[in-house]
Amino acid sequence: MNAAPTLLLPKAPVLVAGRTEAAWIDSDGEIETLSLAEAAKRVVLEPPILCHARATAERLGQQGFAAYDLLELFAFVHPARFCLPTPRGLIAALELPAPGDLAGQAAGLIAAAQRLLADLADPARGPGGIDYDRYARPVARAMHACGWRWAPYALTALGEAVPEQSGPVRPVGMDIWRDLPEWSEDAPPPNPSHFPVDPAEARARLAELLGGSAEARPSQADYASAASAAFAPREEEDAPALVLAEAGTGVGKTLGYVAPASVWAEKNKGTVWISTYTRNLQHQIDGELDRLFPDPALKAQKVVVRKGRENYLCLLNLEEAVRALPMRPQDGVALGLMARWAAATRAGDLVGGDFPAWLAHLLGRPRTSGLSDRRGECIYAACQHYHKCFVEKSIRRARRAEIVIANHALVMIQAALGGGDGGGENAASLPTRYVFDEGHHVFDAADGAFSGHLTALEMVELRRWLLGAEGRGTSRARGLKTRVEDMIAGEDRAEEALRRVLHAARCLPGEGWNSRIGEGQPDGPAEALLALVRKQTYARQPDRSSPYGMETDAHPPLDGLLDAAATLEGALGALLQPIQELKKRISAKLETEADQLDTAARQRMEAVLRSLTRRGEVQIGGWRGMLKALPEGTPDEFVDWFAVDRFDGRDMDYGMHRHWVDPTLPFIRSVVEPAQGVLVTSATLRDGSGEVERDWAAAEARTGSRHLPAPAVRVAVPSPFDYPNQTRVYVVTDVRKDDLGQVAAAYRSLFQASGGGGLGLFTAISRLRAVHGRIAAPLDQAGIPLYAQHVDGLDTSTLIDIFRAEEAACLLGTDAVRDGVDVPGRSLRLLVFDRVPWPRPDILHRARREHFGKRAYDDMITRLRLKQAFGRLVRRGDDHGVFVLLDPMMPSRLAGAFPEGVAVQRVGLAEAVAGVREFFGTADEAAEQAGQARG
Structure with a gap:
């Protein structure tokens, strides 16, 4: 029988900083109350044990200092587990006695450190999933080589010898991607049937969800019954069954619409997409669905939370960051904790899922939440992690789920692109049934999804997507050449089109654009226009000293601005033409070599085509339309203006913006009209003017339902609260x-x-x-x-x-x-x-x-x-x-x-x-x- 591991704590003081004073327990156990100024002096001399070093430094007015941060230890021992990033929150998460004042919290941190090391020594208390000990020891060794302060104590708790010197960094054991499960392809699911949901069925399902002991809530049952009208079969083209339902707070609208939605999905072998405006509500709904599917394994098959790919950890980005660790040991703590989380996470969701959001604030975003695919650099099936990719896994699970919990932005962008968000979506996979919760935000979500921005940062992003990281030597910035060169190898016309794309992309702003524009030395047609946009915006401001952003009407333009716009429009046309040619050649290859391409190769080519459509024809085409309109004036359905975005008094971006006056028009056309049934619901759909018809008219205007040929069904269920x-x-x-x-x-x-x-x-x-x-x-x-x-x-x-x-x-x-x-x-x-x-x-x-x-x-x-x-x-x-x-x-x-x-x-x-x-x-x-x- 193996001896129990030794548990050691650092011989260090403990610090808890309040708003006006701090509690300090020295290494001999003596408790003191200090002023924040005195605490700030002591932490420089002696690294303390604390909770959330960065927040503590901010309270002490420090830039940063060495410390034993218990949040790092918690994230290592219990990855993918919730914990409030405060002393009380950490102590509560470990089920220790609640502390009182600051001194009690400081004493509680000592108990928390002991509990965490004890948990680490006992694998039964670990996070489960992939072999806990297998990854804990090698990751701790790698973090020790990178100077993690908790590493010697973690290794001791794990029964490992602590190296006398840190030695070279060998990130062995951080390659958690090797053992992640793979997804597999299935045949596309058949289209759903069109059987309606009877109101009685909705009421019966709601009763099942609530259970026999639940308090009777007639208003909730009435709401579920009325919501079932959104699941009726469509009788005319472009005329879905649309229900506007206002449910006062306390009605219980989530289960109220889940009841008919789940009945419809079950009866018709289809999928209902529940869309929210906030990520917080996405995860609340996910929690409520435990009532529908109490078995976690079954729920994992039936329910999927979907977000844009920028919300998920990219395994290729993680791998490249880990491989660079010997040259960047300062990233070791962050990457070690990210590796621990990646091995334990349910879905790889970095925003609102089981990723502790405070970790990004604690360790910095580049090596935590910044490891997502935020720049559209995904190479899809060419990636060695493609069949383990969290994004692709969620896409495929969503195709066969009964309930998909998404957000308004993803739904609208996916519909606008005819299916897919640039990933492995099938163009024919658009949902036919939607529930838009937080429906009062449909207008704002559509405003963001269907707007156009011809700005410096947008153009810089496109240039980076096309050319990669120019001269900076970072492999994470993968240009278009990396994505397509192997799939067009030997195709002379395609290779020539690619060369022309890469050459024409240099019309876009390059590195150092902000300094050049600010100094009046723009380089290239895009920077020339941006310099004039900046000049016009500044010239027409009443207060140029404002630290905030500035804007001005696009008309009348400054002298020379129309010429600059025409030059840039021509340059963008010269960029768009070879993009379209490249698309044409890849499409032709897809058709002519259909019998030779395996599934992965086909999916990768289809993904590249979608990306070229979105980044080329849609984005560049939209920019050209904005520039062409400048001489004649903005079309009536749009609003155009110039703006300078600022932060703390510094210029951050310049450009031209275009929004729909009524953004519900494209929302109705691209999302609602193609659907079979839509429920738009909120506690605050109607206005409160006091006139019933006027209040409903406001709801119809904000949701766009007034643009449909037939009126929406109106439902109002009052709150039960007094x-x-x-x-x-x-x-x-x-x-x-x-x-x-x-x-x-x-x-x-x-x-x-x-x-x-x-x-x-x-x-x-x-x-x-x-x-x-x-x-x-x-x-x-x-x-x-x-x-x-x-x-x-x-x-x-x-x-x-x-x-x-x-x-x-x-x-x-x-x-x-x-x-x-x-x-x-x-x-x-x-x-x-x-x-x-x-x-x-x-x-x-x-x-x-x-x-x-x-x-x-x-x-x-x-x-x-x-x-x-x-x-x-x-x-x-x-x-x-x-x-x-x-x-x-x-x-x-x-x-x-x-x-x-x-x-x-x-x-x-x-x-x-x-x-x-x-x-x-x-x-x-x-x-x-x-x-x-x-x-």
């Missing part, structure tokens, strides 16, 4: 919104009155940062942790996870937080908006305002934003919440954003603070009495 008793709405009348000192004082007072659980929403990042700087310290002293988007550095989903877990915490954020947060319970009980969220009066909004009804359009968008924000407060029957708007200028016509029966009270700040304190005191007493009654 909003008049569960919520309060205050409009504060005596805080000057242009005085950030007053605004900050209001946030501080309101957050203290609620005892935390506050979400602060802002219309501008600068206002958020200014308020955060004023209130973080006093809230921390009051025992209320404050987190902030654009301040803490963590990604939004991680911030929301922390906010959800810490009931006394408060969070400041912008639109992304308003739309993506789902925090039931007391963790979100107060929502404070800094001012009325009117739409930004930019050029695009100006055109849409004119098209959609002037002031009524402004009011509709603003009510929708207020409605969405208010909807965050009450997520379940026992929630209570207060909504506060710090803007006395809110017009009464916006009050329709709030549920019927909820009074909007216009009060001073002192009265609002007292009302918050009293409301939650009463709510807490009621909750306590209800708990005693249940007991």
